[in-house]
Amino acid sequence: MKLQTATRLGLYATLELARDPAQTLSSADLAERFGVSTHHLAKVLRTLAAAGLVHAERGASGGYRFTGNRRRVTLMDIVALFEPAPGNRAKEPGEDTEIGSALQRVLTEIDEIAEATLRSVSLETMLKQPM
Amino acid sequence: MVSVRPAQVSDLPAISALDARLTGASKPDYWRDRLALGLHFLVAETDKGAFAGFIAGEVRAWEFGQPPAGWVFAIQIDPKLRLKGAGSALFEALVARFKAEGVTRVRTLVDRKDHLILSFFRAHGMVAGPSLQLDKELS
Numbered sequence: 001m002k003l004q005t006a007t008r009l010g011l012y013a014t015l016e017l018a019r020d021p022a023q024t025l026s027s028a029d030l031a032e033r034f035g036v037s038t039h040h041l042a043k044v045l046r047t048l049a050a051a052g053l054v055h056a057e058r059g060a061s062g063g064y065r066f067t068g069n070r071r072r073v074t075l076m077d078i079v080a081l082f083e084p085a086p087g088n089r090a091k092e093p094g095e096d097t098e099i100g101s102a103l104q105r106v107l108t109e110i111d112e113i114a115e116a117t118l119r120s121v122s123l124e125t126m127l128k129q130p131m
Numbered sequence: 132m133v134s135v136r137p138a139q140v141s142d143l144p145a146i147s148a149l150d151a152r153l154t155g156a157s158k159p160d161y162w163r164d165r166l167a168l169g170l171h172f173l174v175a176e177t178d179k180g181a182f183a184g185f186i187a188g189e190v191r192a193w194e195f196g197q198p199p200a201g202w203v204f205a206i207q208i209d210p211k212l213r214l215k216g217a218g219s220a221l222f223e224a225l226v227a228r229f230k231a232e233g234v235t236r237v238r239t240l241v242d243r244k245d246h247l248i249l250s251f252f253r254a255h256g257m258v259a260g261p262s263l264q265l266d267k268e269l270s
Binding site: 074112113116117119120121122124125128129 | 253256
């Protein structure tokens with residue numbers, strides 16, 4: 001399964017911050033940890049903050065802190081912030097043909113399994129597994 | 132605190148009623164037959180003796196071509212008594228029985244739209260297994 005870069009960064013940042021909800025990390029700290037661009041990560045963190053998953057602390061020791069519920073938030077909650085919802089997907093050319101709709105049924109089956117998997121894994125479950 | 136013990140015939144009305152309430156399908160004969168078959172059938176009780184839920188499973192060998200594994204057929208917890216460890220206590224007790232029978236793998240089937248039960252099994256370390264379940268509507 002291929003996730004967009006923003007989705008992957010959103011998952012990295014949320015899981016890293018959720019590992020210790022007392023810690024505050026700047027976007028630069030997080031970018032360095034995962035070897036990604038600070039600019040890109042800053043945008044992702046603003047989306048996570050707007051969703052209430054992280055909180056931006058101001059001041060010299062400012063940065064981001066996890067404010068969600070580790071047991072309730074699932075991987076799907078984060079993926080849904082960055083990936084288009086399956087229902088909102090634009091129609092691809094050829095999808096209305098017999099072959100196109102048969103192919104679409106298979107792709108939808110795969111999407112449903114992927115969504116069920118992402119929705120079944122809470123941050124708590126992720127952070128409990130050996131990493 | 133929750134305690135786990137083997138289910139008895141006297142538990143059948145509570146098992147059947149909880150299952151009917153949660154699934155919308157009443158099947159007392161099914162549960163009576165399951166208990167009579169002698170599979171691992173356990174119930175959880177609160178420290179006040181209230182019925183909190185049940186789990187049922189058994190070791191099956193070569194089911195769908197797979198080597199022996201412990202199968203979890205059903206787990207139901209009273210919604211009012213959830214998040215108190217009853218589900219985990221039942222699951223761990225069943226797994227201990229499976230291990231005592233010598234198997235090293237536990238397996239179940241879950242409705243992929245039932246996020247609650249999927250999350251429960253995930254939280255206990257279960258991941259997608261080697262099989263894919265397939266269905267076909269017969270007309």
